[in-house]
Amino acid sequence: MITSSNEVLISTNGLTKQFGEQTSVDNVDLQINRGQIFGFLGPNGAGKTTTIRMLLGLMKPTKGEVKLFDKSFNNNRLDILRKVGALVEAPSYYRNLTGYENLKISSEILGVTKQRIDEVLEIVRLTEVSDKKVKQYSLGMKQRLGIALALLGSPELLILDEPTNGLDPSGIHEIRQLIKRMPRDFGITVLISSHNLAEIEMVASHVGIIQSGKLKFHGTLEELKGDNKPLVEIKVNQPAKAKEILMQQQVHAQIKGDMLFVENFDGPVYSINTKLVSNGFEVSHLVEKVQTLEEIFLDLTGREGAL
Amino acid sequence: MDFINVLKMEFLKLKRSYVWLLMCVAPLLMVVFGAYNFVRYQDVFLQGDAVPWQKLLGQIVTFYGLLLLPLSIAVMAVWLARIEHSENNWKHLFTLPLNLKAIYLAKTIIHILLVGISMLILYLGTIIAANIVNVGDIPLKAMAINSLICWATCLPILALQMLLSIRFSNIGIPVGISLAASITSVVITNSAYGKYYFWSLPSLTLMPNSEGMRNLTIPYSLSVSIIAFMCLWIIGYTLFRRQEV
Numbered sequence: 001m002i003t004s005s006n007e008v009l010i011s012t013n014g015l016t017k018q019f020g021e022q023t024s025v026d027n028v029d030l031q032i033n034r035g036q037i038f039g040f041l042g043p044n045g046a047g048k049t050t051t052i053r054m055l056l057g058l059m060k061p062t063k064g065e066v067k068l069f070d071k072s073f074n075n076n077r078l079d080i081l082r083k084v085g086a087l088v089e090a091p092s093y094y095r096n097l098t099g100y101e102n103l104k105i106s107s108e109i110l111g112v113t114k115q116r117i118d119e120v121l122e123i124v125r126l127t128e129v130s131d132k133k134v135k136q137y138s139l140g141m142k143q144r145l146g147i148a149l150a151l152l153g154s155p156e157l158l159i160l161d162e163p164t165n166g167l168d169p170s171g172i173h174e175i176r177q178l179i180k181r182m183p184r185d186f187g188i189t190v191l192i193s194s195h196n197l198a199e200i201e202m203v204a205s206h207v208g209i210i211q212s213g214k215l216k217f218h219g220t221l222e223e224l225k226g227d228n229k230p231l232v233e234i235k236v237n238q239p240a241k242a243k244e245i246l247m248q249q250q251v252h253a254q255i256k257g258d259m260l261f262v263e264n265f266d267g268p269v270y271s272i273n274t275k276l277v278s279n280g281f282e283v284s285h286l287v288e289k290v291q292t293l294e295e296i297f298l299d300l301t302g303r304e305g306a307l
Numbered sequence: 308m309d310f311i312n313v314l315k316m317e318f319l320k321l322k323r324s325y326v327w328l329l330m331c332v333a334p335l336l337m338v339v340f341g342a343y344n345f346v347r348y349q350d351v352f353l354q355g356d357a358v359p360w361q362k363l364l365g366q367i368v369t370f371y372g373l374l375l376l377p378l379s380i381a382v383m384a385v386w387l388a389r390i391e392h393s394e395n396n397w398k399h400l401f402t403l404p405l406n407l408k409a410i411y412l413a414k415t416i417i418h419i420l421l422v423g424i425s426m427l428i429l430y431l432g433t434i435i436a437a438n439i440v441n442v443g444d445i446p447l448k449a450m451a452i453n454s455l456i457c458w459a460t461c462l463p464i465l466a467l468q469m470l471l472s473i474r475f476s477n478i479g480i481p482v483g484i485s486l487a488a489s490i491t492s493v494v495i496t497n498s499a500y501g502k503y504y505f506w507s508l509p510s511l512t513l514m515p516n517s518e519g520m521r522n523l524t525i526p527y528s529l530s531v532s533i534i535a536f537m538c539l540w541i542i543g544y545t546l547f548r549r550q551e552v
Contacts, residue, residue, distance in 0.1 A: 056402050059551040081404040092399030094390060096324040108316040109403045133323075149399065 007034040009157050009189050010055060014064035017050050017213075024050045026213035027064070032191060032206070034156075035183050039204030039221075040193040043301055047213040048193040049089055052161050055191075056086055068157070085155035087163055091146025095135035099126050099145050102134060103152055110153035120148040124178070140171035147178065151188075158182060160192045164199060172199065179203050197297045211301040225293060232262040232269055235285035236276060245279050246272065259285075313409040317417050326386045330421045331428055333379045334371065338432035341367030342440050359442035361515035364450075367433055372457070372510025373496060374489045376425065377464055381485030383421055384468035385478045387414050392476040397552040411544045415469060422461050429513075430454045453512055456528055460508035462536035464488075467505075470543035473550075508532065 010032040017025040025047040032038045042048050053059040055066055057073040057080070065072060068080045093102050103117045121127045124144040134142065143163060150158055160179070164172045180203050182188040194200050200207060207224055209217040217224060234253070236242045239260050243253045246262070251272065253260045262272065269288045276283050291299070321327055345352065345363045352362040391397050400410060430451060437445045471481035492506035501507040502523045512528055 053398075053552075058398060058401050078404045078406070081402060084402065086399075086402045088395070088398045088402070090395045092395045094320055094396070095394060097320070097322060101319065101322065105316050105319050106399075106403060108312045108319070109405045111312075153404075 005034045008032070008067075009034050009069060010038075010191065011067045011070075012051075012055070012064060013067075015051065015054060015061055015066060016063040017047075017054060017059065018062045024213050025054070025061075025210075028210070028213070028215045030208055030215070030218065032189065034189050035187075036206045037179065037183060037190045037192065037204045039200030039207045040191060040210065041197060041200050041207055041297070042193075042195065042210035044195050046195075046210045046301070048195075048210060049161055051210070052086075052088060052159060052191070052193060056084070056088065056159065057081075058088070082153070083156045084159060085150035085153055085157070086159040086161075087146040087150045088159070088161045090165070091142045092149065093134045093142060093145060096133065098131050098133055099137070099141075099148075100130040102145060103148060106149055106152055112152060112154070116152065116154070120151045123151060124148045125174075139166045140168065143167060143171070143175070147175070154186075155188060158188050158190045160190065162193055162195070164194070164196070176203055197294055201293055209297065209300050216300045224296060229264040229266050230269070231289045231291075232265050232272060233285070233287045233289060234260040234262070234272065234276070234283065236260060237282040237284075242276055242279075242281050245275065245281075249275060310409050310413070313405055313413045314416065317410075317413040320390055321417070324386075324390075327383070327421055329379055329382060330425045333375050334425050334429035335432055337367055337371040337375060338429065338436050340370075342436040345442075346440055358515075360437055360445040363437060363440060363442050364433060364445075364513075364515050367436070368429070368510065368513040371429065372513045373493055373506075376422075376461065376509050377489045377492070377506055378485055379425065380418075380422060380461060380465050381468045381472075381482055383418055384465065384472040385481050387418060388469070388472035389476075389478065391473075397550075401552055407548050408544060411473075411547050415466070415540065418465050418469060419458075419462070422465060423458055426454045426458045452525075456525055457509045457512040459529055460505070460512055460532045462532050463505045463539055464509075466536050466539035466543060470539060470546065473543070473547055502527070505532075505535065 008031055010030060012028055012030045015025055015028040015030070016023065028047075028051060030051075040048055040051070050059065054061050055068065057066075057077055069083060071080055073080060094105070097105070099121070100117065103120065107114075107117055118127070121130050124147050126141060126144055126148060129137065129141065134145065137145065143166070147160065147163060150160065163179070164175050167175065176199065179190055179192060182190045192200070192203065201221065204221060206220050207217065208215055209224075234242070235258065239255050239258060242260060243255060246253045246260075251262055251265065253262045255261075265272075265288075269286070273283055273286050342363065345366045349359075349362075352366075353359060391400060401407070433450065434445065434447065468481055468485060471484060472478075475481060488506045492504060492510070495501055495504045496507040496510055501511055508523070508528060508531075511523060
């Protein structure tokens, strides 16, 4: 695991965007430090892309402020954008040009050499098709070209909005491997957005979860998992009596059906068993249930939204 | 980042896309069509003391100046904007470290140059046609000046079309407005109000003087066109800068 530094690359303060009556992004405070892979997670339409568009200055916030590299966009737009590479929503390309020519166009502005174009083509493995027109590319190849464009200027910060959208499993795998290499091999900090928890779980060191424009969680992946304490499920011959015994130990159990449930238990689970057995109860079933990350995610974002 | 790089980038985008050929084909087509028409009906045209080259020129530029030139300007503007509207390109362009003014200016310059190519082809084509159909000596210098003035009078149309094409990703709006304005100009150009209507100016400047339509002076056409162009360009750029992508 790469330890991130304390240098803040992205910070937002009360970031809000309203479209008419609808609040698309609601008071979002983000902080992303150098060296992190920040997974920006949320169901479709939660406000991820709108947030990213505001981060890049493509859209003005209704309220709140954005700082990249500790600078705001007003007077430092070019200074900021020189250090940022981005892929927003869908890859951008000119269909009548080849992959190479598409990179060449941006290289005029970024002032990078031909060698760098070849390098990024190599990184996204498009070298072989670089002379083909982009309109002949598959979706995955276009997506990779989009990532190559984002990498072209050797950015310090890479912002990728749903980079695996529309890719097949092997394409997703490939992009995942690529993103993992960014901080390690190139010293690039990454913000990646996705609606897919599994994808974020595999690459991110830090996570922000957004739902209906509100930031529901912001922290490391460990904190997200650690936030949730196990649920202990017990089947015992005299549940009501067992509940009382446990209560004496400051363990609050609930009876549901013929089972006892202990929520948010933070001691060793065997201590419950020891207590019950030593008091003469017959324990036929005792399970410690930890919520999977998916369940945590669904709890945070609301299950209805996931359907 | 120099402006020259932005211009270079914009030129690279034209590669292997042949829409800009329209700007060459449109005047060429009118030269051929006009010359053919002149030969076919020259008995009618050359009655009385008519000057042959003026009649030939009239055949070539009337339709071109009124309809084809403004329409080809509109189509070029649509295309220059469309390559950015499609495939999400504004977003990428706006995340590149470049000045938004530079993009807008570069696109305008390319647009102006393409109209210039049209003017050049119309000029050269008319001279060649005049030699082929044998209308005698033609005033090369006066025609060259008229073509340059015509180029300048295209500027306000060009700026408006660029503004509309960038503002609206639906091509129906800029093309529809261009069509309506051009068709209206057929009526207005022949009236006393022609000199106040921007879509009439290009055809009025191209017309040979004896047609009796040319009641505008060079300083008037130039100053009106350039001032209107600058105003429209500034409005267009301001809207462009505020655009959220």
